Amino acid sequence: DIQMTQSPSSLSASVGDRVTITCRANQGINNYVAWFQQKPGKAPKSLIYGASSLRSGVPSRFSGRGSGTNFTLTISSLQPEDFATYYCQQYKSYPLTFGPGTKVDIK
């Protein structure tokens, strides 16, 4: 199975900060990575697929990069509504696997 790790596991940031979350796969997955945002009590929301393609309606302050084993999600200027938990996920092979999540909270 492909293992996905994320770092950091949590971070505290202020509105306006640039935030980067890293996701690593233990084997190459090309660009078959998606990123999701989840707020407390809500379903996950898809932000990015194909490592760097932004979903329709997702603000352009979100961006994704990477290929192979190393991937990043960047929020260029953190907004109050961005405080949430973020998950990466590989869909290169079965079983599909998620990272453990990165919780972004208010400093």
Added chain:
Amino acid sequence: EVQLVESGGGVVQPGGSLRLSCAASGFIFDNYAMHWVRQAPGKGLEWVSLISFDGSSSYYADSVKGRFTVSRANSKNSLFLEMNGLRPEDTALYYCAKDYSLANWGQGTLVTVSS
């Protein structure tokens, strides 16, 4: 607008069974693969199963293989998850999600396995 509405959750004793449903609307259901993903209370996301657009292929997490069966009824825009031999560790909110990259998610249905 894509809508996914899960139902069928509830409280069941260990060893029991449940059948979850996911009603889809707002897109051409039989064009897309569909997933089940679960989230135990206070934990992260765990992929459970995928079924291809036409139902000809299905895949499962090792933790549910042999106990859970995914199916779909394209004529009714519906996805199902038959869960047998339920264990306390299956307690979770179960989501259905659309397409290989999980573009859209429902709100989930809660399954609690407890005596």
